[in-house]
Amino acid sequence: SQQGCDPFAQTQRSKLQHRRARINQQINKEMRMRAGAENLFRATSNHKVKETVALELSYVNSNLQLLKEELEELNSSMDVYQNDSESISVPMIPLGLKETKELDLLAPLKDFISEHYGEEGVLFEKEIKELMELRQAMRTPSRNEAGLELLMEYYNQLYFLDSRFFPPTKTLGVFFHWYDSLTGVPSHQRALAFEKGSVLFNLGALHTQIGARQDRASLPGLNQAIDAFQKAAGAFNYLKENFSNAPSLDMSAASLTMLVRLMVAQVQECVFEKMTLLRAQNDFQARLQLAQEAARVEDVYSLVHQTMSQPHVKDYVPFSWTTMVHVKSEHFKALSHYFAAIALCDCPAPSDAELLEQEKAFLQFHVTMPEGPSLRALLQDPEERRKLGKAHLKKAIMKHEEAMRIHGLCKILRKMDILQEVLSFAHKRSLSKYSEIDHEEDFFETGEAPDILPKTHQKPEIKSPNFSQVKVTDLFHRLGPLSVFSAKNNWYPARRVHLMRGENGFGFTLRGDSPVLIAGVIPGGCAAEAGLKEGDYIISVNGKDCKWSKHAEVVQLLKSTGKEGVDIGVITLQGSECPKAVDRKAAVMSSGSGMLKSNKENSRKSLMNSKSASTLLVWSKKSKRSKKSTYSGVPFTAVGDNEAMY
Numbered sequence: 001s002q003q004g005c006d007p008f009a010q011t012q013r014s015k016l017q018h019r020r021a022r023i024n025q026q027i028n029k030e031m032r033m034r035a036g037a038e039n040l041f042r043a044t045s046n047h048k049v050k051e052t053v054a055l056e057l058s059y060v061n062s063n064l065q066l067l068k069e070e071l072e073e074l075n076s077s078m079d080v081y082q083n084d085s086e087s088i089s090v091p092m093i094p095l096g097l098k099e100t101k102e103l104d105l106l107a108p109l110k111d112f113i114s115e116h117y118g119e120e121g122v123l124f125e126k127e128i129k130e131l132m133e134l135r136q137a138m139r140t141p142s143r144n145e146a147g148l149e150l151l152m153e154y155y156n157q158l159y160f161l162d163s164r165f166f167p168p169t170k171t172l173g174v175f176f177h178w179y180d181s182l183t184g185v186p187s188h189q190r191a192l193a194f195e196k197g198s199v200l201f202n203l204g205a206l207h208t209q210i211g212a213r214q215d216r217a218s219l220p221g222l223n224q225a226i227d228a229f230q231k232a233a234g235a236f237n238y239l240k241e242n243f244s245n246a247p248s249l250d251m252s253a254a255s256l257t258m259l260v261r262l263m264v265a266q267v268q269e270c271v272f273e274k275m276t277l278l279r280a281q282n283d284f285q286a287r288l289q290l291a292q293e294a295a296r297v298e299d300v301y302s303l304v305h306q307t308m309s310q311p312h313v314k315d316y317v318p319f320s321w322t323t324m325v326h327v328k329s330e331h332f333k334a335l336s337h338y339f340a341a342i343a344l345c346d347c348p349a350p351s352d353a354e355l356l357e358q359e360k361a362f363l364q365f366h367v368t369m370p371e372g373p374s375l376r377a378l379l380q381d382p383e384e385r386r387k388l389g390k391a392h393l394k395k396a397i398m399k400h401e402e403a404m405r406i407h408g409l410c411k412i413l414r415k416m417d418i419l420q421e422v423l424s425f426a427h428k429r430s431l432s433k434y435s436e437i438d439h440e441e442d443f444f445e446t447g448e449a450p451d452i453l454p455k456t457h458q459k460p461e462i463k464s465p466n467f468s469q470v471k472v473t474d475l476f477h478r479l480g481p482l483s484v485f486s487a488k489n490n491w492y493p494a495r496r497v498h499l500m501r502g503e504n505g506f507g508f509t510l511r512g513d514s515p516v517l518i519a520g521v522i523p524g525g526c527a528a529e530a531g532l533k534e535g536d537y538i539i540s541v542n543g544k545d546c547k548w549s550k551h552a553e554v555v556q557l558l559k560s561t562g563k564e565g566v567d568i569g570v571i572t573l574q575g576s577e578c579p580k581a582v583d584r585k586a587a588v589m590s591s592g593s594g595m596l597k598s599n600k601e602n603s604r605k606s607l608m609n610s611k612s613a614s615t616l617l618v619w620s621k622k623s624k625r626s627k628k629s630t631y632s633g634v635p636f637t638a639v640g641d642n643e644a645m646y
Contacts, residue, residue: 168488176189233463291338359375483514508520
């Protein structure tokens with residue numbers, strides 16, 4: 001069976017998860033105290049009691065504030081997730097996993113099996129324990145492919161759990177508890193969709209941790225980081241599009257939009273780093289390209305910064321993240337001007353052959369045309385090139401200084417030497433270039449350099465999770481084919497019928513596989529006498545379970561009976577008492593669609609008032625999962641050709 005990584009192995013990361021779990025528990029306790037105190041405050045009319053409770057509330061609130069700050073500092077422990085190589089890479093932002101409480105499914109699932117399926121729940125203890133072990137393991141996934149597969153496996157298993165144990169009209173009565181990844185605030189819901197959504201969130205978070213730990217000084221490391229951040233963006237985007245009304249802030253639409261944009265920006269930054277590795281940086285075109293790539297990175301980080309600064313988002317996004325994103329947008333703007341300057345100052349004026357090519361590249365380089373001579377004249381005149389280069393450097397230096405100033409405002413980032421080093425290295429490089437091209441006799445006022453037009457040669461992709469890459473078998477396979485034996489279907493208690501064969505056979509027609517259906521009963525024949533009805537499913541023949549049996553197998557069992565006749569076990573679905581085949585087909589086809597609709601159109605208010613928690617977060621019908629389920633979901637009416645008389 002699958003294993004999570006050992007949560008007690010004292011790696012840096014597991015210590016983090018331990019501290020996170022401890023803070024979550026404390027936050028939980030303080031929230032309970034606050035709720036109690038608030039209730040008392042509202043209920044009492046005694047002035048003295050009100051004063052005491054108000055004081056108590058202020059203590060609790062300041063404790064909560066401190067705990068949230070501690071959690072924010074944890075969420076900013078980016079260095080733990082970075083790689084160990086010697087080279088300097090700018091830190092990336094990884095997300096912590098959502099924590100969850102243990103869940104005991106033994107009693108509720110056993111009860112449901114005996115009530116709904118009419119089987120002995122105790123016979124399914126092994127499967128229930130296996131499911132609980134899988135859930136336990138996926139709480140601490142390792143930071144690699146195996147960890148991702150573990151989360152996927154559990155997520156796919158939830159698809160079967162939903163079909164088997166969560167009828168559209170009532171809940172299982174189990175609460176799923178998860179802590180908010182950013183604030184540590186606990187939430188719980190009965191809806192299985194909350195469990196699915198939280199696992200999906202952790203899939204995205206694990207991708208961010210894998211992306212942040214790659215050694216981006218090498219090409220393979222960079223490609224892996226790009227892949228990981230694109231998949232993280234895909235997981236958060238899938239969550240945003242397919243789940244609505246999540247009870248915790250980290251899974252709200254605004255928060256997920258911010259996370260998708262953050263991941264896209266981190267991909268774009270890796271693309272820039274890839275360019276610096278791949279290109280010989282000493283030719284004019286390559287430097288212009290680098291300048292445009294840097295401008296593109298600045299562009300996407302500015303968007304993330306705007307998204308993080310929105311009123312309902314900025315309160316729970318760690319300040320260190322907002323600062324880091326702001327620092328990066330200024331830093332990359334500085335780099336775009338720096339590369340523009342060295343393209344102009346370090347490359348020789350073009351030969352006649354190169355001129356056309358350079359002019360073409362330069363035409364689409366600036367946001368607005370630089371003042372002064374025509375492009376052609378500018379490119380051919382080293383003095384004009386130096387002048388414009390100097391203007392670009394002046395802007396670069398201003399932006400470097402701004403990046404360093406913002407970085408200094410956040411005490412958590414101040415502790416991050418790596419970022420400090422990168423910023424100060426880039427700043428010094430621009431300063432020394434400036435003093436190198438600055439002439440004492442320069443009497444001209446350095447003009448304002450226009451900004452560089454953002455452009456990238458590799459657009460980030462948002463890669464949706466590929467659930468079918470992890471094949472799972474329904475743990476509760478023994479309950480029978482899902483097309484019939486599911487939570488949404490109800491059937492009358494199984495009947496045992498003793499059947500003798502007459503001279504014209506048994507007197508019924510059979511159709512389909514797993515389970516085989518009695519499609520027609522001949523009036524006055526043996527089957528009719530014995531009480532079999534059209535629409536009955538054969539679930540056993542002479543005590544042998546036939547729920548999964550193919551058509552031919554059931555026929556073989558029936559044919560091999562002698563004079564003593566045969567015992568057949570059948571069930572009748574409720575609501576299927578002999579409707580016409582066409583209606584029945586429609587019923588099977590449509591019965592699944594009602595429960596899959598996304599709840600986006602429902603307002604949150606009406607949801608909060610509704611008693612049934614199952615509506616709070618509903619799995620949308622965009623679910624791509626039906627493709628690869630291991631059961632045959634073919635409704636019996638789709639198999640018309642092998643109908644035969646027996």
